[in-house]
Amino acid sequence: MDVPVIFERSRPGRRGVRFDAHHDVPDVRLEDVLPSHLIRSTPLGLPEVAENDVVRHYTELSTLNYGVDTGFYPLGSCTMKYNPKINDWAASLPGFADVHPLQPDSTVQGLLKVLHALEEGLKEISGMDAVSLQPAAGAHGELTGILMIKAYLKDRGENRTTILVPDSAHGTNPATAAMAGFQVKVVPSNDRGGVDVAALRSLVDANTAGLMLTNPNTLGLFEEDIVEIADIVHQAGGLLYYDGANANAIMGRVRPGDMGFDVVHLNLHKTFSTPHGGGGPGSGPVGVKKALEPYLPYPRLMSGDDGLHWDYNRGKSIGKVRSFFGNVGVLVRAYAYLRSHGAEGLKAVSETAVLNANYLRQQLSDAYHTPYQRTVKHEFVLSLTPQKNRGARALDVAKRIIDYGFYPPTVYFPLVVEEALMVEPTETESKETLDRFVEAMQAINREIDESPELLHEAPHQTVVRRFDEATAARHPILTWTQLQQEG
Amino acid sequence: MQFPENLKYTSDHEWIGPDGRIGVTEYAQDALGDVVFVELPEVGAEVQSGDAVGVIESVKSVSDLYSPASGRVARVNDQLKEKPELINQDPYGEGWIFELEDAVPGDVMSSADYQKQVEGD
Known part of the structure; x- marks a missing residue:
């Protein structure tokens, strides 16, 4: 069964709503009010459909969606956890949802208090001295952070040109560094899946502006040498950037600020409970140590005699990075999530995320190869090279998992693992769900030998x-x- | 997998022929999967061995193309713009990528040594 596109339902002259001519509105000839070159002469090319055609078409499409509200979604690196509905309720309260960003600060004190409290909470969790909620996504937070590092170094009269990035990094790290005008140098991994400290030592020099690091890294492994790594970069005069994409593994347990990081972003749409995956909206607040605070984007949220207000007068700020104040709906959800969990609850979140990942990895290790024999954090990477040699690639296995009712794990990332399949169960899944996934993965592994075409055509x-x-x-x-011309 | 003996190889899985012609190996095309886009170096450009001179995009990943030698880019394989799949179909023949004049190879190895590296991986 193929689903027709809305254009295929189109019939000439069909309409959703017909309007009678309004006798109290005078007729206007377009030619009298618009220059002729601005008047369209070709057909509009929009589908002509009835209202119920539209409703049925999109309702049908919506039933084909698969999301965390439908089932298990172990997409490694993406933290696709269940998002409690009470957070949506909070974000949709009229005092948060029905206000305008240009309203006087005095009329939105409640909302500003929530944003301020969220900043305080994120400072505490990340171990940073100041936070901006403005960036609208993780990569946006990265760019904001690296531009701040650049501005900070420039103010000190240093023209450093290089950003170091591990070979297991998210692709956004080198892309961010390049966007900010830096040269990228790649730091190799060691045989335990962490940063090769000796190689790092030989790569840093007077041109090193900083190192971008995800910890735990994209292999789900905690960088054991983080304190030494931070020392090496700091002694060379560079700064440390923490990519918070994997914060779900450490929240409440260890803080990037205590590990030696100078700038941090956190993905609120992953770790702090906003549905994502369809392209947004996201939120990637950045936190900094005291020395970098002057460079945070403006406006900053400040408190004065009249309560909270937005301060635009920030001389050294790198400027605005987004319209208004960020994706406020996501920020309210994140605050609701923080408050509903509390400090102990957040610790339990990361502990359970780590427990689930290690349970799943252990259960799968008979049938699938784990390249690094270490306890992982919130996710793990399998190498399906043995499966490939038996006739089914990681892609085939991922496609076959769909038939068992699950969303497939990430494939072919990180690049340092051949035939990578990357699994992140998150803390919101029960043991029963994890066990069903293990059974499916084991069954698929048997199918490779019994009926490989099942995988190739899945x-x-x-x-x-x-x-x-x-x-x-x-x-x-x-x-x-x-499609009409070429299809 | 075939690694012709008349070619030299790099640890980044490029090959270079005696005539300065350069491409990626059978192992590389297999690991990349279906190639969907190739960014070619510019004809006339002076390159150093080890420089990132182009980009190969496959359904799996985007990878830099490193020059195995220093020299001047004499020709590029324009066919790849329309048919990037030639890299998968014929990596040592019609899937060649660019050609260097006065090529001075950098860190390259023989077919036998490259085969050992690939099998050790």
Whole structure:
């Protein structure tokens, strides 16, 4: 069964709503009010459909969605955990949802108090001295952070040109450094999956502006040498940037500020409970140590005699990085999440996330190869090279998992592991769910030998089957007009 | 997997021929998966061995292309713009990527040594 696109439901002249001519509104000839070159002469090209066509079309499409509200979503590196509905309730309260960003500060004191309290909470969790809630996503937080490091070094009269990034890093790290105008140097991993400290020592020099690090890293492994790593970079005169994408593993247990990091971003849409995966909205607040506070984006939230207000008068600030004050709905959700858990609750979150990942890794280790024999944090990476040699690639296994009712894990990342399959169960899944996933993965491993074509042609149970990803990337057809001309 | 003996190889999985022609190895194309886009170096550019001179994008990843030698870019394989899949289909033939004039190879190894590296991986 293929789902038609809305254009295929179009019939000439069909309408959702028809309007009678309004006799109290005078007729206007477009030619009298607009220059002729601004008047469209070609058909509009929009689908002509009835209201129920539209409702049924999109309702049907919505039933094909798979999300954390439908089932297990172990997409490594993405922290796809269940987001309690009470946080949505809080964010939708009229005092938060029905206000305008240009309202006078005095009329939104309640909202500003929540944002201020969230800043305080994130400072405490990250071990930083000041926080800006403005960046709208993780990579946005990275860019904000690296631009602050650049401004800070420039003010000290230092023209450092290089940012160091481990070879296991998220792709956004080198991309951020390059966007900010730095050269990227790659630090190799050692055989335990961590930063090769000797290699790092030989890579730092007077040009080193900083090191970007995720801890735990993308292999789910805690950087055991973090204190030494921080010393090496600091002694060379560089700063440490903490990519908080994996904060779900350490929240309440260890703080980036105490590990020696100078700048941090946190992904509120991952760790602090906002649904994500469809492209947003996200939120990536940045925290900094005291020396970098002057460079935070403006406006900053300050308290004075009249309560809280936005302060735009920040001389050394790198400037605004987003319109208004960030994605406020996500910020309110994050605050509700913090308060509903409390300090002990947040510790339990990261402990359970780590427990679930290690349980799953252990249960899967008979059938699948784990390249690093270490206890992991919140996620782990399998190498499916043995499966590939038996006839099924990581991609085939991932596609087959869909038939068992799960969202597939991340594949082919991080790049340092061949045929990588990266699993992050999160803390919100029960042992029963994890056990069902293990059974599915074991069954799939048997299918590789018994009926490999089941994997090569998977998924079988979905509306659309295996995509031809190579042709889609080489010759993408992105619009209805293009489909009619080329499809 | 085939690693022709008349070519030299780098640890980053590029090959270079005696005529200065350069591409990626059978092992590289297999590891990359279906190649969907190739960013070629500019003809006339002076490159040093080890420089990132282009980009290979596959359905799995985006990887830098490193020059195995120093020299001047004499020719690039324009066919790859329309048919990047040539890298998968014929990595040592029609899937060549660029050609250097007066090529001075950097850190390269023989077919036998490269095979050992790949099998050790």
